[in-house]
Amino acid sequence: MRAAVYDRQGPAHDVLHVEDLPAPVPAAGEVRVRVRLSGVNPGDTKKRRGWLGSAMPHPQVVPHSDAAGVVDAVGEGVDRARIGRRVWVYGAQSYRAAGTAAQFTVVPEALAVDLPDGVTDELGACLGIPGITAHRAVFGDGPVTGATVLVHGVLGGVGALAAQLARWGGATVIGTVRRGRDLPAAEAAGVVHAVALDGPDPAAAVRAVAPDGVDRVVEVSFSANADLDAAVSRVGTVIAAYATGEDRPAFPFWPMLFDNVTIRLLGSDDFPVAAKRQAAADLTAAAAAGALRVPTAVPFPLAAIADAHERVDAGSRERVLVDVDA
DSSP: OOEEEOOOOOOOHOOOOEEEEOOOOOOOOOEEEEEEEEEEEHHHHHHTTGGGGOSSSSSBBBBOSSHHHHHEEEEESOOGGTTTEEEEEOOOSSHHHHHHBSSSSEEEEEGEEOTTTOOHHHHHSSSSHHHHHHHHHTTTTOOOOOOEEEEESSSSSSHHHHHHHHHTTEEHHHHHHHSSSGGHHHHHOSSSSSTTSSSSSHHHHHHHHHHTTTEEEESSSSHHHHHHHHHEEEEEEEEEEOSSSSSSSOOOHHHHHHHTTTEEOOOOGGGGGGHHHHHHHHHHHHEEEEEEEOBBOOOOGGGGGGHHHHHHTTTSBBBEEETTTO
C-alpha cells in the first residue's frame, strides 16, 4: 500500500515522504479501513516536528489519527457484517505507529464508528481529535441544557465544533474571535452572540448576554484569557482549557476561588475510554441531525502531504484533508 511516513522529526518537506508498505492485517478485535480521506490536525504536525521536545515514539511513523473510509477486513471476534460499512476513525495514531495517512489503517473496532447515510466523508474525517476534544470541553461536567457556554476561538477547529455541540445540547452560546474584523465570519458560521477580544470591553459584551455570568468556558488560550474568564464567571463555572499561549500561565486566584471555579485541563489522547466513546456517539448523532458543519479545503493528494502539513501550521481556518486515493 502507499503510505506517508517519517523516520525522523523536522520540517514537513524534509522528513515526510511516500513509500510502499505492506498492507496491515487486523488482529483480534480490530478492523481494517480502506482510507478515503485522512484528516490533518495541529497535533499531527506537532508530533512530526518534535514540539515541546517530544521524541520519535517509534522508528517510523505513519501520521494522522482521523479519517473516513470503508471497513474492508475484520479480525477475530468482530462481526463480519461491518465489512463494507462507511466509517469515521479517531485515535489511529494515538500511542500507535501507524495512522491514517495511508491507503489502509488498522484500529480497534470501537475507533471505527459507523458513518450515517447523508453524512459526508469530508465531515467524518473532521470529527476525531477536534470533535472529541470539543465534546469533552462542553459535556465533561454534565449536560448543558439551559446553560450559557462561552467558546473562545469560535472559528478554530475545536471551537467551532464546541459551539455547534453546545447549541445541539440546548445551550446559549457566546463565541469570541480575536479581532473585530472576524465578527462577520463568526456570524456567517451561525454564532448568534459573537464578541471580539480586541473590542473596548469584551467582558461587558459577554455580560450583556449573560448578566449572571457563564456556566462553562471552552478555552483555547488560558494564559491570554484568564482575566476575562474570571470576570464573566459565576459560582460554579467550569473552565475547560485545551491550549494555552504560555507554558506557565498566571490567573486571578482569589476571584476564581470565591466563585468556586473549576479549571479542567484537557489532553485528548488520554481522555477516559468511556468519555471518548460517548463523544463518538454524540458526534455521530449530531452529524446525522445536521447540527455539525466543518469548512474544508480542497483535499491534498497523498504525494503532497508535506504541503498539507504546512497549510495546517500556517493556521488555516479550513480543515485540511488528504485524499489518499487521489
